[in-house]
Amino acid sequence: MGHQWGMVIDLDRCTGCEACVVACHAENNIATVGDKQAAGGRAKHWIRVERYYEGDFPDVKVKFMPVLCQQCDAAPCEPVCPTFASYHTDEGLNGQIYNRCIGTRYCANACPYNVRFFNFYNPAWDKPLDLQLNPDVSVREVGVMEKCTFCLQRIKAAEIEAAAEKRDVKDGEIQPACVQSCPTNAMVFGDLSDPHSRASRMAASSRGNKLMEELGTRPKITYLQRESWNGDENA
Amino acid sequence: MATKTPEQINEDLLRPLSVVSPRYFVALAIFLAVVIVAGSMFGRQIYDGLGVTGLNRPVFWAFYITNFVFWIGLSHAGTLISAILRLCNATWRRPVTRCAEVITVFSLSIGASFPIIHLGRPWLAFWLFPYPSERGIWPNIRSPLLWDFFAINTYLIGSVTFLLLPMLPDFALIRDRASGFRKRVYGFLALGWRGTPKQWHRLETAMHIMAIAIIPVAVSVHSIVSWDFAMAPVPMWHSTIFAPYFVAGAIFSGIAALIIAMAGLRKFLHLQEYLRPIHFQNLGKLLLVMSLLWFYFVFSERLTGWYGNEKYEMSVFWVTQRGSFAPLFWTMVFCNFLLPVPILAIKKLRTITGTVIASIGVVIGMWIERFLIIVPSLTRKYLPFSWGTYRPSWTEIIITAGTFAAMALLYMLFAKVVPIIAVWELKAGQSVEREHLETILAASEAEAGAD
Numbered sequence: 001m002g003h004q005w006g007m008v009i010d011l012d013r014c015t016g017c018e019a020c021v022v023a024c025h026a027e028n029n030i031a032t033v034g035d036k037q038a039a040g041g042r043a044k045h046w047i048r049v050e051r052y053y054e055g056d057f058p059d060v061k062v063k064f065m066p067v068l069c070q071q072c073d074a075a076p077c078e079p080v081c082p083t084f085a086s087y088h089t090d091e092g093l094n095g096q097i098y099n100r101c102i103g104t105r106y107c108a109n110a111c112p113y114n115v116r117f118f119n120f121y122n123p124a125w126d127k128p129l130d131l132q133l134n135p136d137v138s139v140r141e142v143g144v145m146e147k148c149t150f151c152l153q154r155i156k157a158a159e160i161e162a163a164a165e166k167r168d169v170k171d172g173e174i175q176p177a178c179v180q181s182c183p184t185n186a187m188v189f190g191d192l193s194d195p196h197s198r199a200s201r202m203a204a205s206s207r208g209n210k211l212m213e214e215l216g217t218r219p220k221i222t223y224l225q226r227e228s229w230n231g232d233e234n235a
Numbered sequence: 236m237a238t239k240t241p242e243q244i245n246e247d248l249l250r251p252l253s254v255v256s257p258r259y260f261v262a263l264a265i266f267l268a269v270v271i272v273a274g275s276m277f278g279r280q281i282y283d284g285l286g287v288t289g290l291n292r293p294v295f296w297a298f299y300i301t302n303f304v305f306w307i308g309l310s311h312a313g314t315l316i317s318a319i320l321r322l323c324n325a326t327w328r329r330p331v332t333r334c335a336e337v338i339t340v341f342s343l344s345i346g347a348s349f350p351i352i353h354l355g356r357p358w359l360a361f362w363l364f365p366y367p368s369e370r371g372i373w374p375n376i377r378s379p380l381l382w383d384f385f386a387i388n389t390y391l392i393g394s395v396t397f398l399l400l401p402m403l404p405d406f407a408l409i410r411d412r413a414s415g416f417r418k419r420v421y422g423f424l425a426l427g428w429r430g431t432p433k434q435w436h437r438l439e440t441a442m443h444i445m446a447i448a449i450i451p452v453a454v455s456v457h458s459i460v461s462w463d464f465a466m467a468p469v470p471m472w473h474s475t476i477f478a479p480y481f482v483a484g485a486i487f488s489g490i491a492a493l494i495i496a497m498a499g500l501r502k503f504l505h506l507q508e509y510l511r512p513i514h515f516q517n518l519g520k521l522l523l524v525m526s527l528l529w530f531y532f533v534f535s536e537r538l539t540g541w542y543g544n545e546k547y548e549m550s551v552f553w554v555t556q557r558g559s560f561a562p563l564f565w566t567m568v569f570c571n572f573l574l575p576v577p578i579l580a581i582k583k584l585r586t587i588t589g590t591v592i593a594s595i596g597v598v599i600g601m602w603i604e605r606f607l608i609i610v611p612s613l614t615r616k617y618l619p620f621s622w623g624t625y626r627p628s629w630t631e632i633i634i635t636a637g638t639f640a641a642m643a644l645l646y647m648l649f650a651k652v653v654p655i656i657a658v659w660e661l662k663a664g665q666s667v668e669r670e671h672l673e674t675i676l677a678a679s680e681a682e683a684g685a686d
Contacts, residue, residue: 051620080466082375
């Protein structure tokens with residue numbers, strides 16, 4: 001059995017700093033769309049930090065929840081694509097082949113997490129961001145859908161290196177940009193098919209749950225719910 | 236009607252083909268202008284990208300898909316109604332069938348263009364064709380969009396055949412009465428029709444087969460269109476009622492479109508003696524039944540959704556019922572139910588004007604219905620953090636207007652080259668009636684003689 005990449009996100013640790021969002025933009029050549037387009041709902045953030053509030057002021061509790069592609073095992077986005085642009089990889093990822101995409105946007109409608117992003121215009125970057133494009137990642141042209149890849153280019157690089165050295169990929173060797181940039185180590189990436197990986201062990205926590213699991217999508221991201229909400233806030 | 240001789244029928248029904256008024260050209264120019272403007276807007280959309288529309292995340296489908304469902308729905312006017320009436324041997328259908336079948340072909344063509352217009356990369360639409368390509372993959376048969384592709388193409392081929400078959404004798408008739416270039420064109424279109432008994436027999440058989448075959452195809456087309464939505468796990472889309480609900484809605488809007496088209500033809504082509512109040516009354520009764528059926532579907536859908544009280548569905552439910560989409564929702568209920576039902580149920584009001592008013596209401600209402608099925612669900616899809624809204628851009632509005640102009644344009648052009656009422660069917664109907672009359676007369680004479 002191959003690798004099954006997954007992630008654990010500890011909501012107790014997330015401070016909502018959005019470093020992951022910035023890192024993701026830089027790593028994956030995600031175009032900036034400008035303030036007007038962003039206000040119209042066309043911003044592209046493969047990972048976003050959702051904010052939820054509970055209670056009335058001043059007793060407000062805030063929950064930050066980073067939401068990215070959940071890399072579902074039973075992904076609603078995959079079967080609806082007429083051209084196989086959206087497909088399931090051997091390693092359990094929801095792949096998106098930009099060159100096959102004709103832009104029906106059906107996958108984005110089918111996705112319950114709204115983590116698919118459409119290129120309404122050709123990509124452009126605010127200066128000087130245009131000078132820092134990552135050569136390992138293709139840019140996407142107008143009319144195609146794009147989404148979080150779990151930093152596939154990093155996964156592939158590590159696998160190739162491991163194969164060259166005739167060994168398995170080590171746990172923790174691969175870090176997607178969001179995981180790497182998280183100052184509080186709220187996110188852990190790893191191989192869920194290995195029961196001893198850090199991600200697998202953390203996912204087994206009693207705090208763990210999956211986002212909208214009831215829809216039957218079998219997501220591969222486990223959220224560790226906020227413990228401090230249940231007990232004393234200052235404990 | 237029984238007083239018309241075959242020669243008079245020829246004269247009346249073929250007149251529109253040779254007489255053209257200046258008014259016709261003015262109307263043609265206006266519609267053509269709208270179509271050209273809409274086409275250039277589409278050109279700009281291809282050049283710039285779908286950013287010129289009002290689409291956003293999470294509302295990835297809106298006006299274009301509404302138009303798609305709407306026009307595919309209208310296409311059920313023709314073939315289905317005309318096929319059912321043919322199979323039921325409803326004699327009053329004879330002047331109606333062709334205008335209905337033409338609606339099918341044109342509105343299906345317009346509807347089928349929308350999945351291409353709405354694509355992010357429309358120049359790659361041919362990737363839906365299953366052909367051996369250098370990419371080494373077939374299209375994904377699991378995708379409802381591919382089912383659409385096959386269903387719509389089947390229906391288009393079927394309804395074009397269904398339209399063309401009964402046109403052969405009429406083409407031959409025009410051929411025999413024309414000369415020069417027209418004679419050659421219509422001679423080619425008539426495919427060597429001579430009117431031999433063998434040919435008539437084959438035509439009747441072919442029409443019978445097509446009438447039976449086209450009904451399941453038509454039902455499957457709109458079921459599959461509904462599954463574009465029902466197959467996706469989106470609140471209020473993911474519903475088992477959608478397939479029959481869509482088919483009923485399609486026939487509903489189709490009859491309304493047919494009534495409007497017939498009223499137009501009657502007025503502008505002076506066909507008062509052929510498209511008579513009885514046709515409008517009968518179609519009006521059908522429209523009444525469909526209006527009640529439509530309301531029944533909407534009521535069941537809303538009631539079960541509300542009673543189930545599932546949290547994601549309820550956010551969609553309330554945004555349509557009481558929220559920002561409520562004005563549209565209640566306009567739809569008025570146009571599709573409150574307006575047409577009294578008009579069509581009360582015999583005094585079921586006149587030509589009455590049925591046309593009801594039909595205009597239904598066409599508007601059914602366009603809104605499709606919009607309300609598609610958009611509110613997307614604006615309230617699961618996680619409240621990524622809820623959104625939608626406002627159409629001018630590009631979408633003008634392209635939508637362009638499709639109505641295109642429909643009028645195609646219909647006008649068609650009515651100038653083909654008799655919009657099937658000449659031979661009308662004559663056949665009369666001879667059937669005459670035979671019927673003769674047998675009655677003979678019987679009464681025999682009775683009289685026996686006395």
